[in-house]
Amino acid sequence: MMRLAQTSFALLMSQSFGLTNSSPKHLRIPSTLKASRLVEFSKYEGLGNDFILVDDRDKEAPSLTPEESEKLCDRNFGIGGDGVIFALKPPSDDYDFAMRIYNSDGSEPEMCGNGIRCFAQFLKDLGADAESYQVNTLAGRIIPVMNDDTTITVDMGEPELIGANVPTTLDPNFEGDSVVEQNLECNGKTWKVSAVSMGNPHAVIFVDDLEKDIDFESDGPALEACPEFPAKTNVEFVQVLSDNHLKMKVWERGAGPTLACGTGTCALVIAAIRAGKIPAGNKVRVTLPGGDLFIEWNSDTDNKVFMTGPATFCFSGKAALK
Numbered sequence: 001m002m003r004l005a006q007t008s009f010a011l012l013m014s015q016s017f018g019l020t021n022s023s024p025k026h027l028r029i030p031s032t033l034k035a036s037r038l039v040e041f042s043k044y045e046g047l048g049n050d051f052i053l054v055d056d057r058d059k060e061a062p063s064l065t066p067e068e069s070e071k072l073c074d075r076n077f078g079i080g081g082d083g084v085i086f087a088l089k090p091p092s093d094d095y096d097f098a099m100r101i102y103n104s105d106g107s108e109p110e111m112c113g114n115g116i117r118c119f120a121q122f123l124k125d126l127g128a129d130a131e132s133y134q135v136n137t138l139a140g141r142i143i144p145v146m147n148d149d150t151t152i153t154v155d156m157g158e159p160e161l162i163g164a165n166v167p168t169t170l171d172p173n174f175e176g177d178s179v180v181e182q183n184l185e186c187n188g189k190t191w192k193v194s195a196v197s198m199g200n201p202h203a204v205i206f207v208d209d210l211e212k213d214i215d216f217e218s219d220g221p222a223l224e225a226c227p228e229f230p231a232k233t234n235v236e237f238v239q240v241l242s243d244n245h246l247k248m249k250v251w252e253r254g255a256g257p258t259l260a261c262g263t264g265t266c267a268l269v270i271a272a273i274r275a276g277k278i279p280a281g282n283k284v285r286v287t288l289p290g291g292d293l294f295i296e297w298n299s300d301t302d303n304k305v306f307m308t309g310p311a312t313f314c315f316s317g318k319a320a321l322k
């Protein structure tokens with residue numbers, strides 16, 4: 001209780017790991033917290049990339065501030081999560097819903113791949129029982145499709161490959177003003193970086209051995225904040241295991257090390273194809289710390305990227321915020 005008072009945050013109740021979203025009715029709110037604002041939430045994860053989901057479908061903007069979201073994401077004093085995701089009213093009849101997200105540090109990214117699968121599962125659990133959803137995001141239209149085997153395939157749209165639009169100030173060195181394995185000096189080392197945006201920026205780096213070739217805790221944050229990526233960047237370190245199997249570790253912008261990154265996984269498959277590390281046209285398995293995602297890039301046709309993976313309900317509850 002000391003800690004709760006100190007941080008003006010309290011998690012009041014939580015529901016078991018199971019398949020229901022309903023909040024338990026039997027817990028009493030402590031009288032000291034009665035003046036607090038109660039936030040109803042549900043917790044989901046996609047390969048261990050975990051999110052606090054808030055049902056704001058009657059609103060046009062998130063009901064929590066970036067600062068409040070940061071507090072809720074705290075793993076010691078809050079609920080814990082890599083971000084807070086808001087299900088919002090669509091901006092027009094062209095869409096079913098809108099999604100916004102704050103990272104665990106309160107910054108706002110344009111998109112989140114694992115997050116949009118959690119978002120779709122959240123909507124399904126709330127009763128919006130469609131096969132697919134047209135979702136408006138800051139990265140444009142994203143379309144999650146619910147599969148019969150409980151996985152979710154997401155039409156992630158087209159990647160942005162023009163370096164300046166990623167954005168990066170690294171000199172373009174590849175077709176279409178793109179940046180493929182370009183030299184970057186950072187943290188006392190020279191890296192070969194490929195820049196890809198999936199709505200949000202990614203710096204992809206291929207290494208021979210993920211365990212030996214990087215100092216993850218030091219190189220990750222240094223690259224995230226390097227000036228050549230003026231909006232900061234997510235950083236993916238990648239090892240090629242075969243023509244259709246890659247392994248990666250991610251340092252996320254605004255969240256640090258996470259167990260998985262969906263947009264990052266799409267970005268690294270595109271980077272691997274463009275750098276000639278793997279052939280085009282395969283469905284590529286990517287092994288992340290939290291499990292596997294499957295990526296397909298229609299580079300010869302509509303240029304769209306498709307990501308398939310799980311999204312799982314963990315628990316729901318109410319949190320008090322002053």
Ligand SMILES: N[C@@H](CCC[C@H](N)C(=O)O)C(=O)O
Binds near residue numbers: 114201260264
């Ligand atoms: N984990 C996400 C990406 C979340 C946003 C990212 N941290 C950023 O700031 O761009 C994913 O699964 O894509």
